[in-house]
Amino acid sequence: MDFEWSVIWQALPELLKGARLTVLIALAGLAGGLLIGFAAGLARAYGNAVLNAIAFAYVEIIRGTPIIVQVMFIYFALPILANVRIYPLAAAIMAIIVNAGAYIAEIVRGSFLSVHRGLREAGLALGLPLWKVLLYIIGPLAFRRMIPALGNQFIVSLKDTSLFIVIGVGELTRQGQEIMAANFRAVEIWSAVAMFYLIMTGALTLILRMTEKRMRIL
């Protein structure tokens, strides 16, 4: 068979549109995931028994179920349970938020607890409340340590957006699928789609490398 570059050329606008949506879902999802992840991770590490139990249950439920089931639940079950209308895009972003949030919580918890406990005592001994000790002393140290693991999670979540093909979100994989269904050029289209993902994850890796280089791990 021959590889038709013109097929890719023609598909480019649609694929770009899909890639844009993929980036949007990943960015919005990860921003929310970071928020929830920090909250849940800190609750696990430093919260009282109640907060700790809630965060623990959240993390275990999400880690114990496939993301595709989670998005199905949000898109099909939640509207019935809560009597609300949920758009596919919103369901996709919510799925990334709750899913990435659980994994990020574990990353946050681990890296905060990995900081030598003498530093926490030194901060407390100066007369600071715990939250300031975490914000000014432990946080900056923990943050350096979590960058590699966070980067990994960002890449995983970015690729997970391809699963939202099941709820009809027009992200990159879905766009590829639709173009292919019309022109039957599987080789060209899936090669192009793969390239798009590689470019996105490659850019992410590059940014993370640069951030990591700027900060010494202490």
Added chain:
Amino acid sequence: MSIVEFKKVTKRFGQVTILDQVDLSIEPGEKVVLIGPSGSGKSTLLRCINALEEINGGDLVVDGISVKAGGRMVRLIRQEAGMVFQQFNLFPQMTALENVAFGPRRVRGESHQDARKQALEMLGKVGLADRAHHYPSELSGGQQQRVAIARALAVKPKLMLFDEPTSALDPELRHEVLRVMQALAEEGMTMIVVTHEMAFARKVGTRLIFMEGGKIAVDGEPRELLANPQNPRLKEFLQHVV
């Protein structure tokens, strides 16, 4: 009025009693040297004073505030009782200057400028003005411990707690830390020092306390006790440390 007052203080870890109904009053200006075998509860006693350990029985009043008062009150106690740790525990992401300025800035809430000025002053006091912009990893152990002392002093405490401040140091680096502590004592600072440095106890201490099994076994004048220990356990202990 005593600056530190233990009233039948009991501290347990699980089932094990570490401090057993300890009574102890320390007056402002005293330099108390705390000695005793490993595991006798010296660190625990010190850490109860600034509420890094919670007490299980009795009461402990520091500068008029009970350690059981909780939250904000406990933070006030900690601001009045500076602590120096065996392992220094400097903040590794901050320079010496930033470490020392941290207390004035974040605890006392002073401006960036004022905090820096005080920090430089404190670093000068411990003889490290020329190391202000070094990170802890770029300083020797003795220098790190002096920065740690400056960091505690910068919060302007009334009382200083030292937990084996020279034990992690090579012998030739100890004297620089001990000299700083002696200078601090001569300024009139109230100090409670856990140490094995008997020369320091003799020269600087105004009171020597020997702990054993979570109780205060001997409490008296350092020179007298060290020259002529009556308590057989103290006698034995002293033979081992010197």
